[in-house]
Amino acid sequence: MTDLYNFWVQHTPIFSILLPAFTAFILVLLGNPGSGSLITDWRQPWRRGISHISTFLGLIMSIGYLISTSQGQIQVYTLSEWSAPFGIVLVLDQLSALMLVLTYALAVPVIWYASRDWDIRGRYFHAMMHFLLMGLSGAFLTGDLFNLFVFFEILLMASYVLLLHGQGKARFQLGIHYVTINLLASAMFLIGLGMIYGSVGSLNMADVARLISTLQPDQHKLAVAGALLLFAVFGIKAAMLPVGFWLPKTYAVATTPVAAVFTIMTKVGIYAILRVNGTVFDDEYSHQILMNILLFIGLVTSLYGAFGAIGTDRLRRFVGFMILSSVGTILIAISLNTTQAWAGGLYYMIHSTVIGATFYLLCGWITSQRGEYKDHFKIAPQMKQNTLVSIVYFLIALMMAGLPPFSGFFGKIFILQATADSPYQILIIITVLVVSLLSILAFTRVGFILFWRSSKPDENVHSEAHAQYQALPKRAPARNDKVIYLLLAGLMAYVVFASPIYNYAHSTAEQMKDNAIYEAALLKRDAEGxxxxxxxxxxxxxxxxxxxxxxxxxxxxxxxxxxxxxxxxxxxxxxxxxxxxxxxxxxxxxxxxxxxxxxxxxx
Known part of the structure; x- marks a missing residue:
């Protein structure tokens, strides 16, 4: 038993990557007869069972990581015993553990929901989900810039397939756009890495952070240019302006469980900005260029998302614009470049991910009860579960708009408190308040159309409209409402435990800002130190x-x-x-x- 425990401790970080990887390989090897035959295929219960067990184990593992790193420990795993900066290393710290918990806490209920009906609408759904989890886990754990690119490509390839899950003309068209944008971003990523490696001579994050301030002026400017190119790439992933226009339409055409899981995808871009541009390129010159730009981008993105939500004509696109607005708020927190601001940003990021996923799940519920009107903002007959759905919508609106006493309000308060020493304090406070007001107006408009102005069902039993209305489901899609209740309960608990969670986020921000800790943990020293x-x-x-x-x-x-x-x-x-x-x-x-x-x- 002791040997088993020592083996676990020695190889801990890599298990979070190997678990979804081997799960995906097994699911692919099981074969797949095609979407039309999945409902009767004898292997489908096996696929679902393997997928559920793997994601649940991943959640338990990530919670274990969170506990083990809660005191500030940094665990380093050297692949093939090649030490940094010469080989690939995985770094398990408080931030990576937090992101893993968020990923699996979202994946477990969503995959459980999808396993009732959605997973039979396309091939290899569960396999692609676990390849996506593999890419996400690797991106959060890697300590090397090139392997960040590798894991980005893994999760993106899985997302390409998942976006087309369920087929359809709209998914195919926007899927082409999505692939094209990300291929361009990948090319920019490689160019940026080449510029950094050519000037620094290393791609290990801790080593680059150590060497960046020692470079000659021309080498330093080339490395900073590479870092800014990476920032543009991460901005595309995070969907910040002016490179985030793709998100509302793209996520709107994805199937309900895929759209819910994709809410974590934008957070990968934010994570990379925080990890690479916020801590690796930590010299004064880089920050003078980046942080001022980032503040402006965050303010504009937040406002654009709120205005876009007011003007959109479909509920799923509405959710996408609200997610864009939340991305802007997080970028504002990062741009302040203080421990307190980053802690508030991390707290708000978790809230925005979970509430965004919950809202997409609610879109599936509303669409199923509106028939031919789907999620369009048109006056339609009253939903059969109108009262229940409106209550859920009202709760989500309060949380997403950032009203008290919910987690969105606490997240914004934490961020605003961190502006005390910022010269842009008034501008930030006004922007956040205006965005909150616009969000309330946007939610009011949508609720007015979907619920208050809904018409009475046709009572003429001989009419076609009456027959169509009676054919609509009387209940939410299987497991849809249960997953929504579970996520809302989690957000309620998130408020109750706001103090310890914020303390953990604050400790995480402090750890990230201390590059000396990472240097001591990752890099080897000779006899002279x-x-x-x-x-x-x-x-x-x-x-x-x-x-x-x-x-x-x-x-x-x-x-x-x-x-x-x-x-x-x-x-x-x-x-x-x-x-x-x-x-x-x-x-x-x-x-x-x-x-x-x-x-x-x-x-």
Whole structure:
């Protein structure tokens, strides 16, 4: 039992990626006869069972991560024992644990809801959901900029398929737009990474944060330009203006459970802005450029979302605009660049994700009860569950508009309190208040059309309208209302436990702002305490390979600091290399050298 526990502790961070990955592989290997045959396929209960068990285990695992990191511990996992900055590392800290809990807390009820009916409308629904979870988990855990790109691509490829789930002309058309935009963003991502790597010589986040302020002026400007390019990419993912126009229409055509899960997708972009632009590029020059731009973008995005919600003609697009407005509010918090503001932004981000998903689920309920009118803002016969649906809508409206005593109100208050020392305090307060007022007006308009102005059903039993109305369901789609109640109850609990949650968010913000903690946890040091890193970048350096013969390695003395003692004593290190290590260690004791890797020629 002790060995099992030690194995778990040693490999903890990567399990959150492997679990959805292996689940997705198993679901793909189960095969799929096609959407028309899924309802009678004997494997469908197996798909659902495997999917449910995996997501539930993922939730338990993420909660365990949250508990283990709550005291500020940073767990680092080095893949294949290649230490940072030379290899890929996963970093489990308070922020990544929080994002994993949010992801699985949303995935568990939504996948349970989708398993009643929606998962039979297209092929490989559950497999794609778990590939999406794999990409999300990897993006939240990676400590390397290039692997952030890799996991972005994994989650995006899964989202392409999920967006088209259920088929239809509108989904296909907007799916093409969505894919095109994200392919362009991916190309920009790679260009930005190339600019950073070419100037810094490293893509490990902790190493880049350490080296950015030591670069020569021309290299520094090139690295900052690469960071700003990444910021544009993350802005596309987060759907901030002027690159966020795609979100309302795109999410509006997705199926109900897919749209609900996609609310976490915008938060990946916000996470990346916070993680990369907020902490990695932490020098004064980068912040002077970025934070002022980010504040303006946040203010405009928040206002645009509120005005767009007032002017839209469909409920699903209305939800998309409200999500855009919430993205702007979070960006305002990030732009303030203080621990208190980031803590308020994190608290509000969790609220906006859950309430956005809940609203999309309510759209499915309303659409099912309005028949041919669907979610269009047109006067329609009164819904059969009009009273119940209107009460749920009213609660969601209060929460999303940020009215007391709900979590949206607390989130905005936390952010506004953090503006005390900002020169833009009055502008921010006025914008947030105006957006809240516009949101109330928008929700009032929608509620007036959907509920108060709804007409009485046709009572003529011989009319076609009467027959169509009677054919409408008398209850919510299976599990739809139950999941909504569950998420609303979670938001109620979120208010009750606002104090400890905010304290955790504040502690998370403090941890993120201390780059020295990440440097100490991720980067190795030599006997003199100097960080072992590659700077400046040397393109002529050719490392020794297994089949490259015996090559004199000027950096052999650093090997014991970047690998474990078990590997050092094993068969992977040749006798020739062992002798070099010993000789150079003796030389180091006589005349200590610097901490940089020395250039080395080929064999």
């Amino acid at each position: 100097n960080v072992i890193s590659v700077q400046p970048f040397n393109p002529e350096y050719v490392p020794e390979t297994k089949y490259g013969g015996e090559v004199q390695d000027a950096n052999a003395h650093l090997i014991p600091y970047v690998i474990s003692s078990a590997t050092l004593e094993g068969q992977n290190i040749s006798e020739f290399k062992q002798r070099q290590i010993q000789e150079q260690q003796r030389e180091q004791q006589r005349a200590p050298s610097d901490n940089q890797l020395k250039p080395q020629g080929g064999p």
